[in-house]
Amino acid sequence: MDQFTQPERPAFARWLGGTNDVTHMFLSAGNGPDMINMAGGLPDPSVYPVAELAAIARDAVAKNPRDALNYSPIEGLPALRDAIAARFSDENLTLTRDNVLITTAGLQGLDLLGKVLIDEGGLIAAHSPTYLGAIDAWRARLPAYRPFNPESNAFDAVAALKGAQFAYTVPNFSNPTGRLIDLERRKALVEAAHETGTWLVEDDPYGALYYDGDPLPRLLSLSGAMRPGDTPYSGPVVYMGTLSKELAPGLRIGWLVAAPDLIAALTMAKQGSDMCSSGLTQRVALDAFAARLPERILPNILDLYKTRRDALCAALAEHLAPWFDFEKPVGGMFVWAVARDPSFDTDKLLKAALAEGVCVTPSSVFDVEGRNRRAIRINFTLNSAERLGEGARRLALAAARVAAA
Amino acid sequence: MDQFTQPERPAFARWLGGTNDVTHMFLSAGNGPDMINMAGGLPDPSVYPVAELAAIARDAVAKNPRDALNYSPIEGLPALRDAIAARFSDENLTLTRDNVLITTAGLQGLDLLGKVLIDEGGLIAAHSPTYLGAIDAWRARLPAYRPFNPESNAFDAVAALKGAQFAYTVPNFSNPTGRLIDLERRKALVEAAHETGTWLVEDDPYGALYYDGDPLPRLLSLSGAMRPGDTPYSGPVVYMGTLSKELAPGLRIGWLVAAPDLIAALTMAKQGSDMCSSGLTQRVALDAFAARLPERILPNILDLYKTRRDALCAALAEHLAPWFDFEKPVGGMFVWAVARDPSFDTDKLLKAALAEGVCVTPSSVFDVEGRNRRAIRINFTLNSAERLGEGARRLALAAARVAAA
Incomplete structure (x- = not known):
């Protein structure tokens, strides 16, 4: 056999044809040195009781x-x-x-x-x-x-x-x-x-x-x-x-x-x-x-994440309000922001956002058919209040670019 | 609704109808205080480099x-x-x-x-x-x-x-x-x-x-x-x-x-x-x-398991030869013993063996259709040479009982 000729391989199972390219993109993003990653649901490592x-x-x-x-x-x-x-x-x-x-x-x-x-x-x-x-x-x-x-x-x-x-x-x-x-x-x-x-x-x-x-x-x-x-x-x-x-x-x-x-x-x-x-x-x-380690570290986690939630919501109100509505969540790790314009495409926003150095999660990945492209999920637990503010500012630059296109 | 009446639940997926009862029996066996467990593929915990x-x-x-x-x-x-x-x-x-x-x-x-x-x-x-x-x-x-x-x-x-x-x-x-x-x-x-x-x-x-x-x-x-x-x-x-x-x-x-x-x-x-x-x-x-921890503990593992393999094979030759043939394996964790009589049923042997205080794995669990009932898999890594000898003796008592039935 020729050294680099491969016979055809067995096909992969059918479900592998149904995966979402945006998922790949957002899973592989967020690791650049100046990338502000607001996509995942990651804890702040500072809360881990390491010792x-x-x-x-x-x-x-x-x-x-x-x-x-x-x-x-x-x-x-x-x-x-x-x-x-x-x-x-x-x-x-x-x-x-x-x-x-x-x-x-x-x-x-x-x-x-x-x-x-x-x-x-x-x-x-x-x-x-x-x-x-x-x-x-x-x-x-x-x-x-x-x-x-x-x-x-x-x-x-x-x-x-x-x-x-x-x-x-x-x-x-x-x-x-x-x-x-x-x-x-x-x-x-x-x-x-x-x-x-x-x-x-x-x-x-x-x-x-x-x-x-x-x-x-x-x-x-x-x-x-x-x-x-x-x-x-x-x-x-x-x-x-x-x-x-x-x-x-x-x-x-x-x-x-x-x-x-x-x-x-x-x-x-x-x-x-x-x-x-x-x-x-x-x-x-x-x-x-x-x-009782989870109970003992919880007050610190709640203080930190509450402050960050408030910082993100303030920054979104300041920078993103022309394009997105959102509610302040009572808990958890995310703000869900919905575009005012129903034709706004958040898959496109993700690409523009990555170019600006910020990563959020587009709504299409949360839809089994990938059709919902009007919203984004923004995490507030991983980054400092200052980084969240900068992330919101970059997101607004990206949103303006998508809205103008 | 009546307190203890349940509406019908959704059916389980079809594959759950195909599981093997013998698998359950042998997975749940082997934990009695005097049970000699030669069923699983378990390392001897003494080989773990705990410190x-x-x-x-x-x-x-x-x-x-x-x-x-x-x-x-x-x-x-x-x-x-x-x-x-x-x-x-x-x-x-x-x-x-x-x-x-x-x-x-x-x-x-x-x-x-x-x-x-x-x-x-x-x-x-x-x-x-x-x-x-x-x-x-x-x-x-x-x-x-x-x-x-x-x-x-x-x-x-x-x-x-x-x-x-x-x-x-x-x-x-x-x-x-x-x-x-x-x-x-x-x-x-x-x-x-x-x-x-x-x-x-x-x-x-x-x-x-x-x-x-x-x-x-x-x-x-x-x-x-x-x-x-x-x-x-x-x-x-x-x-x-x-x-x-x-x-x-x-x-x-x-x-x-x-x-x-x-x-x-x-x-x-x-x-x-x-x-x-x-x-x-x-x-x-x-x-x-x-x-290099795996490399450093390997000589001890090999010494221990080789001795036990030899002890099990000697005990099987002494006690089980009337009913079973086997080959001494070159490595690994198991001896495979095949009944001389093709009609010998090792699912039955397992039940008799458990009653004698010894557990091995019957061949039916290694057959996708559960039909092979002529062999047993016997582990030699978990138990001492003395326990392996006693296990072989108990297994012979069980085999004699099944052969006579």
Whole structure:
């Protein structure tokens, strides 16, 4: 055979034809030396409790080598599952270890839900726009989507959920829009899940990041209150959490809380995904919980991110108001800004913004069909107030250029 | 609604109907206080370099917090990818970082290959019996299998590979049979992959565990030698490695080495599987490589496991010979024993063995259709020589009971 002639390779699976080029562009951007990256959902590394985590990591190996260095059970270390069960139980909600699966961070939880619940064409009910990572996680299962909008006056929760394999929601500071689902709509969603049987997936990475007002109850908690004697919990809410925003994403520790029969099926799926999550990072998570590390660093995180949210909103009001509307979010990591002109194209804005040295996320990546090109998601947690101001200024230069084209 | 009446739930995905009950039984067994577990492929925890890994884990966080605690790039830490590329390059094979994807241990590599290469009904060429974890990883993609047997005199490598999306092989101490694919058959497989274009997946978790003789060349290396000017490597071999057997499975660090275009597709798949592997465990792996930790602990591992292999084989010859034939493996972690009587049922043997306090793996779990019930896989790395002897004695009691039934 000629040295550099290759025979034709087998085709890639069909879902790989459906990926979004803008996703590639924005994932590979944001790393230049003067690029202001407001695209991702990244914590500020200054909030990591480095010295304490270093000591915990050492002790995890030195004092508990069998937990840290062996294969863990597929479901996760029993003591960590117990800690998660205790953390989310309340007076009306009794969770046990059988309700908990430890995952390789939140994203794996989404992947496992797709594996367990979606055959080709299977129906997912989801906000539109919805979280990019969820769309990515389910893409290889070739699902169908039915959008719902809990903010609409005409919102009918039963109609939204009925017949779907599961409904997906981020009630706290919905990714990407940053909005909070109010108590009334939370109750409606939970009641509809109990009525229809549809699994209701509550993805809650930002639940600790309330900057104003008291946290609203979790859907999981509302579901428990509908059946106080249901022990262990067997209801329709599937709660997803992670240490990525509260401690450190590099640990890749998340959890799914659900009815035991669903946890058993998810465990079969995890067995074929990565066998088990790292014993080392699970043991670090367990010891960090025991030391109340997430609770202890939270006040500092909230102070820092609240200041930055306010700085970004002030800068956007100053620089971006001619082209974009936005609301100040109550919590989370993002401001969602919608172009006043419906024909404004934020995929084009991204290109112009990268040329100006600023990166944001265009709305097309949060739309399963890539059609929504009117909005941008702007992160405020990674950069200083000063950099956020400069980012807003650069974004305005880019917006003016796109509007004039 | 009545308190404990549930509406019907959405059906689970179809592949969950195809799981093997024996798999459940043997995964949940082996944990009693006096149970001798010879089922899994577990290292002996005494080989873990606990003190050094504890110091490395502390320093990974304290000295490189941005690597250890942030999100890593999807493909893995660049320095770790470079280290893997350097480790597997040779005089005829030039690998770069673009040839390497870091995975959440070996099993995720298998899952990602399925995601990228298998649509429903897609064809996989694989040894039969084959590795249980691979069958698990691909189950959710609903593949078709075409078995091949490289030990057969009539083995035709081109016929084995042609038309398949990929061919799967464990050339060093094939899991479960423990056999080594000889040099001639290795060359035939690699040449067939170059000729047909079919990806040839070389899963190599046991490549360092040769107890007798010199290691045979990797398929990856043989492929490189067919095109010495191919830089970076773009050939059909997909090499999979892991730190699970050479250092510690709790780190969950593995790697895929392949042509850059396949690595790019696998990276898209990983983005939707767990976003990235843990920065902490990647940094530990990188620092462990830099300290030559796997190389330094290997002589001790080889001494220990060789002694245990010999002890198990002696005990099997003494106790199990009336019912089973086996060969002493050159390396790896397992002895494969085949019943002399073709009607002997090793699923039944497993039940009898558990009652006697010993656990082995029945051949049915290594067969995609669960039909092969004539053999067992026996691990020799986890237990002492004395326990292995006692395990063989218990196994003989169980075999006598099954044979008499």
